[in-house]
Amino acid sequence: MKFFRLIWKNVFRKKTRMVLTTGSIVLVLVLIVVLVSLLNAMEADPSGGRGANRLVVQHATGLASFLPLSQRQRIEQIPGVVAVSPEIWFGGVYKDDRPENFFGQLSADPQIFFDKIFDDAMIDPAANAEWKATRNGFVAGQNLVTKFGWKKGDHVQLRGTYIPVTLDLIYIGKYRAGDESNIFFHNEYLNQSKWFGANRVTGIYYMKVASTQDLPRVAAAIDRMFENSDAPTKTMTEKQFQAQFMEMMGNIKGLIRWISLVILFAVTLIVANTVAMSARERVTEISVMRVLGFRRSHVLSFILSESVLMSLLGGLVGVVLAKFVIIPGMVKGMQTTPMAPFLINFRVTWQVLLAAFGISVGVGVLAGFVPAIRSSQLRIVDGLRQVV
Amino acid sequence: MSSAGEKEMSDIIVLDHVEKIYHRDALEIPVLKDIALRVPQGEFLALMGPSGSGKTTLLNLIAGIDQPTRGRILVGGVDISTISQTRLAKWRSQTIGFIFQLYNLIPVLTAFENVELPLLLTRLSRAERRRHVETALSIVALSDRMDHYPRQLSGGQEQRVAIARAIVSDPAILVADEPTGDLDAKSAEEILILLKRLNEEFAKTIVVVTHDPKAASRAHRMIHLDKGVLESDELTETGHLRRV
Numbered sequence: 062m063k064f065f066r067l068i069w070k071n072v073f074r075k076k077t078r079m080v081l082t083t084g085s086i087v088l089v090l091v092l093i094v095v096l097v098s099l100l101n102a103m104e105a106d107p108s109g110g111r112g113a114n115r116l117v118v119q120h121a122t123g124l125a126s127f128l129p130l131s132q133r134q135r136i137e138q139i140p141g142v143v144a145v146s147p148e149i150w151f152g153g154v155y156k157d158d159r160p161e162n163f164f165g166q167l168s169a170d171p172q173i174f175f176d177k178i179f180d181d182a183m184i185d186p187a188a189n190a191e192w193k194a195t196r197n198g199f200v201a202g203q204n205l206v207t208k209f210g211w212k213k214g215d216h217v218q219l220r221g222t223y224i225p226v227t228l229d230l231i232y233i234g235k236y237r238a239g240d241e242s243n244i245f246f247h248n249e250y251l252n253q254s255k256w257f258g259a260n261r262v263t264g265i266y267y268m269k270v271a272s273t274q275d276l277p278r279v280a281a282a283i284d285r286m287f288e289n290s291d292a293p294t295k296t297m298t299e300k301q302f303q304a305q306f307m308e309m310m311g312n313i314k315g316l317i318r319w320i321s322l323v324i325l326f327a328v329t330l331i332v333a334n335t336v337a338m339s340a341r342e343r344v345t346e347i348s349v350m351r352v353l354g355f356r357r358s359h360v361l362s363f364i365l366s367e368s369v370l371m372s373l374l375g376g377l378v379g380v381v382l383a384k385f386v387i388i389p390g391m392v393k394g395m396q397t398t399p400m401a402p403f404l405i406n407f408r409v410t411w412q413v414l415l416a417a418f419g420i421s422v423g424v425g426v427l428a429g430f431v432p433a434i435r436s437s438q439l440r441i442v443d444g445l446r447q448v449v
Numbered sequence: 450m451s452s453a454g455e456k457e458m459s460d461i462i463v464l465d466h467v468e469k470i471y472h473r474d475a476l477e478i479p480v481l482k483d484i485a486l487r488v489p490q491g492e493f494l495a496l497m498g499p500s501g502s503g504k505t506t507l508l509n510l511i512a513g514i515d516q517p518t519r520g521r522i523l524v525g526g527v528d529i530s531t532i533s534q535t536r537l538a539k540w541r542s543q544t545i546g547f548i549f550q551l552y553n554l555i556p557v558l559t560a561f562e563n564v565e566l567p568l569l570l571t572r573l574s575r576a577e578r579r580r581h582v583e584t585a586l587s588i589v590a591l592s593d594r595m596d597h598y599p600r601q602l603s604g605g606q607e608q609r610v611a612i613a614r615a616i617v618s619d620p621a622i623l624v625a626d627e628p629t630g631d632l633d634a635k636s637a638e639e640i641l642i643l644l645k646r647l648n649e650e651f652a653k654t655i656v657v658v659t660h661d662p663k664a665a666s667r668a669h670r671m672i673h674l675d676k677g678v679l680e681s682d683e684l685t686e687t688g689h690l691r692r693v
Binding site: 063067356357 | 512515534535538542543547549553556562567569570575614
């Protein structure tokens with residue numbers, strides 16, 4: 062500890078260089094913390110565990126194929142199934158094609174949706190009852206309501222894309238949940254429009270089972286039940302259902318890992334250059350310290366400590382920025398984007414903090430290693446002769 | 450007359466057939482040739498000679514900064530020509546105080562912190578270190594400048610801080626490589642007076658490399674080197690008076 066002051070003062074010896082180098086570490090750490098936290102969020106359960114006993118049934122060939130509505134009754138009869146709601150992703154255009162007007166539009170069975178399946182969402186019972194009674198009514202997540210400023214009774218028109226109908230919906234009320242980027246409207250209202258699949262098919266079945274222990278059995282039973290039918294199913298947990306959207310984007314995780322490694326390598330070179338420059342400029346000083354009785358091991362540990370300290374400072378600022386500024390800002394900005402379901406888990410965890418700490422120390426050690434060795438190996442007389 | 454053994458006991462520095470050869474690629478450059486020298490405890494010795502004569506190399510060997518190619522160097526009874534670098538570093542911190550021509554203070558540290566540096570290697574407590582540093586700075590009359598950084602001091606003051614750093618751990622020997630070489634006449638005079646005081650009041654053995662005959666005249670004894678050979682070894686007037 063008695064050497065800390067010396068190390069600290071040497072780190073801040075050239076302030077501009079220190080700020081620029083630390084700035085590069087800050088940027089890299091922000092980037093890594095944000096990317097890793099985002100990846101973690103996308104892999105985590107969007108319901109925060111509350112949807113752990115929900116299942117999603119889709120066509121075995123993928124989401125582009127419909128399932129017959131006749132399957133609903135048979136699924137409901139499987140022991141352990143609490144409720145089943147057919148759902149269709151409408152994918153209509155609100156106002157215009159601009160991305161900021163895009164949001165999730167799903168049909169559901171209002172009689173059971175908030176009562177038995179999506180029961181971790183919070184909705185005013187009066188609004189829920191009114192929605193059930195209003196065939197062309199819809200409920201929306203709080204974030205969407207805030208974004209578009211909808212008021213009760215407002216008409217919202219959605220122009221269909223792959224379902225060629227236009228829906229004229231009336232806003233009833235809002236719900237609060239981890240994902241507030243969707244609206245829900247009646248299956249009946251969609252079917253009333255006589256589109257090609259009306260009263261015949263659905264996109265998925267969103268359902269709940271009595272307990273998490275039942276999940277594998279019920280999922281297997283559903284898939285077995287329809288495996289030789291015209292519409293074989295693929296049943297998965299809500300978390301697995303969300304994860305498949307990640308898989309559609311390819312090996313994002315691998316890509317992010319590679320990008321992170323490359324930028325880490327780049328920043329290690331930057332820090333190494335700074336430490337090497339600093340050590341080179343102080344050759345005489347280091348030799349003077351050796352004359353005073355400091356050993357080679359002292360010099361080695363001083364240079365290494367300076368490198369680690371600089372890297373740690375950058376890491377600390379980077380993590381604080383990512384945790385308290387960047388990620389909250391991103392969460393706010395992405396509330397009504399397709400990323401919304403994942404935002405509830407978009408935060409810096411302790412594991413990420415520890416990893417960031419480890420990365421900072423690692424960069425410092427790697428960057429400082431060679432300059433530290435070279436400085437400690439320098440002969441005193443050579444160092445004293447050096448003109449800097 | 451004292452025997453050789455007794456003489457060795459009273460001589461704090463003994464160089465016995467010392468040679469130093471530097472190697473530059475395949476080239477051998479002999480810098481010191483067969484140097485034999487004895488410095489009694491409490492002596493003030495001036496090393497003189499033209500550039501390249503080997504003065505600084507001889508000083509570095511005495512201070513344990515470099516090791517001889519051949520021969521033996523005993524300082525305070527310790528053969529420093531053969532001991533390991535780690536032991537040599539510890540020995541230096543306890544035995545030698547080094548004063549450089551260009552002061553060589555650490556620019557990011559205050560005068561206090563610069564003087565404290567050698568004490569960081571000891572087991573002294575913070576309070577004890579403070580006491581030692583304050584004493585050293587008061588000896589060089591810079592108690593009022595302890596919070597100043599080197600850039601805030603004049604050349605003479607910087608050299609006095611460097612002297613305080615050299616004496617703070619109370620070494621038996623002070624070695625100085627042209628300590629007045631970068632100073633104006635007034636500051637140089639102050640430094641010479643200070644060195645003289647350290648020699649007389651605090652019984653420090655002092656070895657000074659200098660080009661300046663005026664500085665050398667303050668010493669008890671003057672040694673002239675030329676091309677790595679000890680050409681002359683004579684007492685100064687001060688030395689004669691001291692002997693008398």
